[in-house]
Amino acid sequence: MTQSTSLRALLAKDRNFRWLLGGAIVSAMGDQFSLIALPWLVLQVSGDTLALGVVLATMSIPRALFVLLGGALVDRHSARRVLLIAQGANMLLLFGLAGLVLSGMLQLWMIYVFALGIGVSTAFSIPSGSAIVPQVVAAADLPVANRAMMGVMQLSLFVGPSLAGVLIALFSDGASGGAGQTRGIGLAFLFDGASFALSVLALTRLAMAARSGDRPPQRASMIQTIAEGVRYVVRDGKLATSFVYGSAIAFCASGPIQVAMPVLAGQLTQGASAFGILVGAFGAGSILGTIVSGARPDFRAGNVGRTMLLIDFIIGALFMGFGQINALWQGAAILLGCGTLFGYLQSIVYNWTQQRVQPQMLGRVMSVIMFMMMVITPLSTAVSGALLRSVAPGTLFAASGALVIVIVLVAMLATSMPTLSDLSAEPPAGEPQA
Template sequence: MPSAPGTSSLARRDFRLLFGGSTVSAIGDQFTLVALPWLVLKLTGSPAALGLVLATMALPRAAFMLIGGAVVDRLSPRRVLLAARAVNALLVSLLAALVLGGAIHMGLVYALALGIGLATAFAYPAASAILPQLVAPPQLRAANALFMAMRQLSMLVGPALAGLLISVGAHGGNRGMADATGLGLAFAVDALSFAFSLASLALIRIHGDRHPCVPGGGVLANVGAGIRAAWADLPLRAFVMYAAVVSVFVGGPIQVGLPVLADTRLDLGAASLGILMTANGGGMLVGSLLSGLAAKLVRNRLGPMVLGIDGLAGLALAALAFDHSTLGGAVLLATTGLLGGIAQVTVVSWIQHRVAPEMMGRTMSLLMFTFMGLGPLSAAVAGSLLKLIPLPALFAGAGLALTTVALGCMVSPALRSIGTPLRAPAEG
């Protein structure tokens, strides 16, 4: 059962296990997030190849994310998360062995990226749905802020350590790839972090383990019911559609652009990429800690706050077009992280309060689909665009597009009403 409203979430054994395992896993994930794009660039030297790898991960994630949410609602989110992370641990371990053994090539990179994307389609909605089963509703905002702070702290620590490890391990390697040893060790660190997370998940017990609430009909019917429920909730529908537009037009260019910026315009190579990602994580850490204060200030006017934040973040991203130093890029990424951290905690907490528990997996999968399923698909297009336009134009276009969309949506009554506490009705 969730903890009592007056009790700290950290007083709960199961919450501490989830938080501890997730912390180690999140730090490990940052090693792969830095190492994978660097590996592709060192194997191919092609931004288009990097975009294609990101799209290869995104396709199964996008195709199965909604199904993953339905599976979570039919089964225990803990069991689904345990299985998905076990698959990821196996795939990342294999990637580490191949890189260290000098046997890696792009065909294997694409195959492993495909498998990782499929596993994360189930992991993301499961991880989002498990928290409301561990804490009482009044504690959700604080618990989400704690998890967001942890994730951003991992982004503060992990990328810098990963960049340092890759740079220190730059000795010899496969196909003249100077960073092969460091890259292999970075993937190995992520594999070890998955093992720690699996051990903690195995010890957790939640209400859904003993009393699963299986909705009627098949999995696809459950997916349809979840989409209909979200569509019937006008503010929720408006936010999901807005997030999808932002992910498509902004997420991809940033995913491809940052590694290329570090490789071609900055002075520290992989370490510069790590510093940029660390700065973004540090900004989001501070933003998550400020989210409670921001929620009190705006009360139920969450919509205008989110749109205003995105408008400012777009201008910061556009300024990357003029960046030629690691320090300057770090300042801009820290600014966007600060703004994003404030918005994310408040939005996720609002949705968890608003949605019925039996719909949580499907609703969160729909939200994750917009943030993590669609964005990388545009990375393939962004990589191809870099053959036609310079990198500054990519950053300027992405940032100004975000600002334009955000300011244009200020006139939408549905988006401006985001923050109201209505609980959506459940469907089958």
């Protein structure tokens, strides 16, 4: 009740946050359409799971290469300006991709080109999107604003994939590989491009307040600016440990989710609709987890670190069960549970990280997080695509779940993860330990 009242009050008093939240809603919804459409497009054009893995890797690699530069630009200039340019580039790319798909002129090599372009633009939108909220709302309103933004993402995960799956199925005539089969996919990309256009409009109406300490005190070179962000994370052992641990978990989980899930959905005989339902179930769970986090923000299994370990252990076990499903409802039920745990964990970890980092370093630190994840993700998707040539999707999910459990046990026994505490129990980064 408190969260809802506080959110209404924030929306009522803060015009800037209304524009930011509105733009985030339409953009997040559009992203889910492309999330469903892109892997389905590759499978329709090529029928090759390795090609799917390589396309996803082609989009992920430039994100990893340029995300540190994106974070440095955010800290040197303006999160709004960087986000505006990145969203505009995504809009043009998606409109172009939609046009080629709908005209029947698309070839596989073109998908690689668009994946590369989308990866580059996303490298700049991720750190700017992560850093813009503290620059829009007052510090006292930050927890409520963060929960609202994360709630938007989780809601889009729930609603968007199902709508995308229905759209693709509705406008496809079932002729394998034909123009009718890809018509719905092209419309999904068109919808995403339109969502970016609306997001750009919202950002142009956003007025950023000047705040002291938001910019670096000296005009260092871009390399020096990036290096400062890396050193900041390395010096803070708690941040560094959690980032490395998260990257290891991502390697085991991201590839199967992005590559094996659409293949598994196809084996369940319901195609894009089944894929949308599975992703939507995860999104529904994420909404529930975010709601639980807002209602019980101080609930922990001891501390933040032990909570992360416990939740990841359970998710690993659920992944192993996901490998044994033979019906759509079973997969949806397991992903609902995974999403609930993920939504809760994401909320508390995101707030912990954002509050721990000094405001003038936030863009660079968030870009370091993304860099570590994005180096791992393309490797995971490429490996998963190659493995699916010789193993079943269920086997890949079972193996990835087992690896997640092994990583959790190693982190619990051999790292400082179990000692990762809430900020109320330790000084923020950069302050001397007692």
